[in-house]
Amino acid sequence: MAGNVVEVSENTWNAEVLKSDRPVLVDFWAAWCGPCRIVAPVIEELANIHSNKMKFAKLNVDDNQRLAGQYQVMSIPTFAIFVGGEVKKRFVGAMPKERFVSELSEWLK
Amino acid sequence: MANEYDVIVIGGGPAGLTAGLYTARSMLKVKLFEKEGVGGQAAITDYIENFPGFPDGISGFELSDKIRKQAEKFGVEIGYAEVTSVDFSGSVKKITTTDGEYEAKAVIITTGVRPTKLDVPGAAELTGRGISYCATCDGPFFKNKRVLVLGGGNSAVEEAVYLTRFASQVTIVHRRDELRTDKILQERARKNDKVDFMFDSVLTKVSGDGLVSGAVVKNVKTGEEVTVPVNGIFVFIGNLPNTEVFNGKIELDEKGYIVTNNNLMTSASGVFAAGDVRNNPLKQVVTATGEGALAAVSAEKYIES
Structure with missing residues (x-):
């Protein structure tokens, strides 16, 4: 169940991410990547709690290679925080929920 | 309770x-x-x-x-x-x-x-931008590109062979003069046309503007340094x-x-x-x-x- 995590693509990127009124955490992922699958439930849990403050989105890099290339994603999962269409922070790899909360703390206040 | x-x-x-x-x-x-x-x-x-x-x-x-x-x-x-x-x-x-x-x-x-993290100039900035610790996650980003694999143990050699599915050339950089792996893996790596080796060698620097574009590899016996043009560096150094x-x-x-x-x-x-x-x-x-x-x-x- 995707729940509060929005699946974005090249078609919806502009509207859902670049022009979002809330900060957006984008999870660049692919089905072949073990850590991406490991971390997906954590992102869903965060989305269920914090959707009023941030948007939580996931972009499949396999289906959207142009965007992955544009943002120079060469490792997955890569997480990027977009505010007003700009990347404000980016980090790589699966990690515990508490570390996500601390990485996102500035936008979860 | x-x-x-x-x-x-x-x-x-x-x-x-x-x-x-x-x-x-x-x-x-x-x-x-x-x-x-x-x-x-x-x-x-x-x-x-x-x-x-x-x-x-x-x-x-x-x-x-x-x-x-x-x-x-x-x-x-x-x-x-x-x-x-x-x-x-x-x-x-x-x-x-x-x-x-x-x-x-x-x-x-x-x-x-x-995994032990790579600790050389450029490593922190370029992690996730060509430096990787997970071949199964990131291999597909390196289609037809040249990559280095750092390390000489089972993980390094196994993942080097895996990466030949995507990369055009996979160079194993190992600080010793021989691999420390299962014989079957060594055979597989040596027989693979896309795999080559730099022995007695360590990585000393990673360079690139936004994405990895090169690596400096030093021969620990001669002290000689060479710059290798690469797009990816996979790290399995322990x-x-x-x-x-x-x-x-x-x-x-x-x-x-x-x-x-x-x-x-x-x-x-x-x-x-x-x-x-x-x-x-x-x-x-x-x-x-x-x-x-x-x-x-x-x-x-x-x-x-």
Whole structure:
């Protein structure tokens, strides 16, 4: 169940991410990547709690290679925080929920 | 009290899941803590072809997931939380986690290892931009590109061969003059046209503007440095044990791995260790699961006595 995590693509990127009124955490992922699958439930849990403050989105890099290339994603999962269409922070790899909360703390206040 | 268990297992890789499976199947009340996701290092391994019972090999993720299901079937409660401190001094073992305090009669530590990070100029900035620690995750980004694989152990050579599915050329950079791997892997690497070697060599610098574009490799015997144009650097230069939280609580060896007796009990009574985190000579899924079973049975006997 995707729940509060929005699946974005090249078609919806502009509207859902670049022009979002809330900060957006984008999870660049692919089905072949073990850590991406490991971390997906954590992102869903965060989305269920914090959707009023941030948007939580996931972009499949396999289906959207142009965007992955544009943002120079060469490792997955890569997480990027977009505010007003700009990347404000980016980090790589699966990690515990508490570390996500601390990485996102500035936008979860 | 809700937070009291017979056995608490710390770490959800193959050793921990198996320890959980065995203790839960013996009708003990078992809690397993995992800080990220179950499966450990095995979960990011492309194919495990030496685990008995799978003649065609099995993906590391799938094998981990099957062991998790089996453990949960026998009643292991998996909690996704990080253990932040432990008190092993009394007969009741106290475990503090990011999800509250827990108590158990016995503890099994299966926290495993994590990869050693590359520590050269450029490494921090270019991690995730060409520097990778997971070939199965990131291999597909390097189609028709040249990559370096750092390290000369089984992981390095196995992942180098895996990367030839995507990369045009895979160069193994190893600080010694020969590989330290299974013969079958060496053969596979040497026979692969896309794989070549730089022995007696270490990486000293990574360069690139936004993405990796080059690497400086130094020959440790001659001191000569060469710049290699590459797009990717995969790092398998060893592991570090995840034992920081146990420092001073149980005996660790000089590298930080946990010391146990033959029944896998640590220097603290009622506290056991299994798998890669132990100072054992072989780090494989098959030995991790075997040790998980032995630690489970030892913990069970300890609780009964």
